[in-house]
Amino acid sequence: MxxxxxxxxxxxxxxxxxxxxxxxxxxxxxxxxxxxxxxxxxxxxxxxxxxxxxxxxxxxxxxxxxxxxxxxxxxxxxxxxxxxxxxxxxxxxxxxxxxxxxxxxxxxxxxxxxxxxxxxxxxxxxxxxxxxxxxxxIRVSTKSEHKKAFVGTGFPYNDLSLIEPYLNLFRKLMQELQGIRRPGSAAYDLCCVACGRFDGFYEYSLHIWDLAAAALIIKEAGGVITDWDGEDRWAFGERIVTGNSNTHTFLLKMIGEYIPEEQRRVVTAEHSH
The missing domain is CATH 3.30.540.10 (Fructose-1,6-Bisphosphatase, subunit A, domain 1)
Incomplete structure (x- = not known):
């Protein structure tokens, strides 16, 4: 034990x-x-x-x-x-x-x-x-086609300047994915990725305590987790995208197309690990 x-x-x-x-x-x-x-x-x-x-x-x-x-x-x-x-x-x-x-x-x-x-x-x-x-x-899903992907998200609430690009991304993903859900608990959303209920997840404005446990659960279930630039600065960057490798790649691509570069960046470099 x-x-x-x-x-x-x-x-x-x-x-x-x-x-x-x-x-x-x-x-x-x-x-x-x-x-x-x-x-x-x-x-x-x-x-x-x-x-x-x-x-x-x-x-x-x-x-x-x-x-x-x-x-x-x-x-x-x-x-x-x-x-x-x-x-x-x-x-x-x-x-x-x-x-x-x-x-x-x-x-x-x-x-x-x-x-x-x-x-x-x-x-x-x-x-x-x-x-x-x-x-x-548990293991992450093996779904490879984004048209069949079921994805979780959250909405920005402490930086409302991100609403417009976030909604533009959301609108596009509504057209590209099988479904999007917003349950309202990031830790639970991430665990749903880990056990294959969600194929991926993305959110802005999360803190380390929201994801400290669930991020490990995803990694150990075979998932990929990065910030919005595809880097390993997700813990304190307040921007996270995760999923099985295929869904993660697709979400990262969409974020890159719809979220301006300055709004994809981590908040403070000193918090990166």
């Missing part, structure tokens, strides 16, 4: 229990930004997850959405936590929201756990050893 993965699973499960407790008793919602919500359940869940991790690894670093001032990643062992990925869904009683827990070392993912709370689906991965859904091995 991988002890890091077992602790990640234990911490994530404690997070799920906390979310369900708050859902039963009612939640308080606050605005972090115009389109960005936080609930008291997010904060309590994050604390519960961190408590489990610190009981086992008191010296490890923590990078968490609600309590970490900066999203700088160190070389040392770092647990990256999103207590509720899909908070807006959760706050409105809409399904598809996840607990995400990952451990990175030397700026690379080592273990990852994503649990979709409403369906109790547990996605896990260990670097170099594979990816699983509820204990069963």
């Amino acid at each position: 991988n002890s890091d993965l077992e602790v990640a699973r234990k911490a994530a499960r404690e997070g799920v229990r906390t979310i369900k407790k708050y859902k039963e008793k009612g939640i308080n919602i606050e605005q972090k930004g115009f389109h960005d919500l936080v609930t008291d359940a997010d904060i309590a869940t994050e604390k519960a997850i961190i408590k489990v991790i610190k009981e086992h690894f008191p010296e490890d670093e923590i990078l968490a959405e609600e309590s970490t001032a900066e999203d700088q990643l160190k070389d040392s062992r770092t647990w990256i936590i999103d207590p509720i990925d899909g908070t807006t869904n959760f706050a409105h009683g809409f399904p598809m929201y996840c607990v995400s827990v990952a451990m990175w070392e030397k700026k690379a993912p080592k273990v990852g756990v994503v649990i979709e709370v409403t369906r109790d689906e547990e996605f896990t991965a260990i670097a170099g050893e594979g990816a699983w859904l509820n204990g069963e091995a």
Whole structure:
């Protein structure tokens, strides 16, 4: 047994229990930004997850959405936590929201756990050893023709200057793909790529805690993950495109044609790894 993965699973499960407790008793919602919500359940869940991790690894670093001032990643062992990925869904009683827990070392993912709370689906991965859904091995799809591809996305909400080119790209993809969905939880979307439900996924404005666990799950399931320039700067660049190799190549090509170069670039070079 991988002890890091077992602790990640234990911490994530404690997070799920906390979310369900708050859902039963009612939640308080606050605005972090115009389109960005936080609930008291997010904060309590994050604390519960961190408590489990610190009981086992008191010296490890923590990078968490609600309590970490900066999203700088160190070389040392770092647990990256999103207590509720899909908070807006959760706050409105809409399904598809996840607990995400990952451990990175030397700026690379080592273990990852994503649990979709409403369906109790547990996605896990260990670097170099594979990816699983509820204990069963998973792989990305083998679909090669983009006309038959089923793809997930999200919409830009913190940089509205990207709306026009994003919608131009979206319009084109509606014509080229079999279907596009926007479930509202990036961690879940990425796991859907990993298990072959989606053939690909692209989004702008994601943070490291949204994808720290799910990106490893995709990689271990045989998927490709890059930024919008096809480079390995996806972790802090806020631009991600992923899928099986064929769908990834097609999405990257479309992004290159419809998104201006200056809007495809990573936000800060210092965050690249």
